[in-house]
Amino acid sequence: xxxxxxxxxxxxxxxxxxxxxxxxxxxxxxxxxxxxxxxxxxxxxxxxxxxxxxxxxxxxxxxxxxxxxxxxxxxxxxxxxxxxxxxxxxxxxxxxxxxxxxxxxxxxxxxxxxxxxxxxxxxxxxxxxxxxxxxxxxxxxxxxxxxxxxxxxxxxxxxxxxx
Amino acid sequence: xxxxxxxxxxxxxxxxxxxxxxxxxxxxxxxxxxxxxxxxxxxxxxxxxxxxxxxxxxxxxxxxxxxxxxxxxxxxxxxxxxxxxxxxxxxxxxxxxxxxxxxxxxxxxxxxxxxxxxxxxxxxxxxxxxxxxxxxxxxxxxxxxxxxxxxxxxxxxxxxxxx
Numbered sequence: 001x002x003x004x005x006x007x008x009x010x011x012x013x014x015x016x017x018x019x020x021x022x023x024x025x026x027x028x029x030x031x032x033x034x035x036x037x038x039x040x041x042x043x044x045x046x047x048x049x050x051x052x053x054x055x056x057x058x059x060x061x062x063x064x065x066x067x068x069x070x071x072x073x074x075x076x077x078x079x080x081x082x083x084x085x086x087x088x089x090x091x092x093x094x095x096x097x098x099x100x101x102x103x104x105x106x107x108x109x110x111x112x113x114x115x116x117x118x119x120x121x122x123x124x125x126x127x128x129x130x131x132x133x134x135x136x137x138x139x140x141x142x143x144x145x146x147x148x149x150x151x152x153x154x155x156x157x158x159x160x161x162x163x
Numbered sequence: 164x165x166x167x168x169x170x171x172x173x174x175x176x177x178x179x180x181x182x183x184x185x186x187x188x189x190x191x192x193x194x195x196x197x198x199x200x201x202x203x204x205x206x207x208x209x210x211x212x213x214x215x216x217x218x219x220x221x222x223x224x225x226x227x228x229x230x231x232x233x234x235x236x237x238x239x240x241x242x243x244x245x246x247x248x249x250x251x252x253x254x255x256x257x258x259x260x261x262x263x264x265x266x267x268x269x270x271x272x273x274x275x276x277x278x279x280x281x282x283x284x285x286x287x288x289x290x291x292x293x294x295x296x297x298x299x300x301x302x303x304x305x306x307x308x309x310x311x312x313x314x315x316x317x318x319x320x321x322x323x324x325x326x
Binding site for chain 1: 253295
């Protein structure tokens with residue numbers, strides 16, 4: 001099976017040294033801020049990103065070495081297939097987060113809606129485009145009961161929301 | 164710089180042998196169908212994905228070996244930083260697509276909203292969750308003028324829509 005090599009383009013700094021207090025999705029604890037610090041050589045790739053309110057970050061789920069094809073999502077008490085969950089224990093440890101851009105200075109993006117651990121390797125940044133990245137009439141399977149419109153899921157923050 | 168190794172979990176089959184006729188985003192040519200064919204060993208990870216209407220596919224942009232920090236997006240006549248575009252010529256060649264799930268049988272997902280070339284290596288599948296993956300009050304910088312609500316961008320299909 002052909003292997004594909006990717007490389008960090010920078011590092012994500014967040015207040016979350018551990019999972020404690022970290023939301024399972026940044027949207028559920030929006031006020032917390034983080035920084036995406038690109039290696040200097042990539043800084044010019046940020047040109048014009050400041051015109052966008054949100055970005056999609058791809059990052060390496062560096063704290064998991066596990067691959068579980070069936071697992072129990074954070075919000076659930078039953079097991080689901082990994083590809084129907086956002087479990088970190090995936091065949092490829094790539095995470096995605098939609099974050100709100102607060103400001104960009106040279107090689108540093110300050111953002112809110114943080115759901116990564118401090119020190120997470122950054123792999124890519126894509127502009128979030130509502131006209132491209134939203135869908136209507138969406139069914140969300142097992143997650144539907146947890147994600148009622150505008151309501152914070154009961155268990156959306158690790159360890160019951162400390163910090 | 165630490166390298167990260169990822170591996171295909173399957174192959175994406177689409178009608179697009181070349182870019183001709185392929186939309187820059189699947190949403191702009193929604194009727195076309197493709198298949199995500201997982202290697203058998205990953206099939207059980209699809210359990211319960213059928214309850215979701217849409218999925219986020221991560222894939223290897225295998226036809227680009229280039230890395231351009233500044234480039235001219237498909238819709239534009241001016242140059243932007245790569246991280247404010249969806250250009251394939253990125254430091255890490257990882258693409259993301261939101262697709263509509265048509266059906267799932269064993270190790271095969273049939274989907275619509277196709278924007279990948281035939282033979283594209285599949286890296287990950289995540290369930291699309293409207294409550295998590297949508298944002299409101301979004302600014303889309305240089306793309307705003309092309310993405311007026313509900314309107315197909317003039318140049319959203321490669322080579323003017325030949326199929």
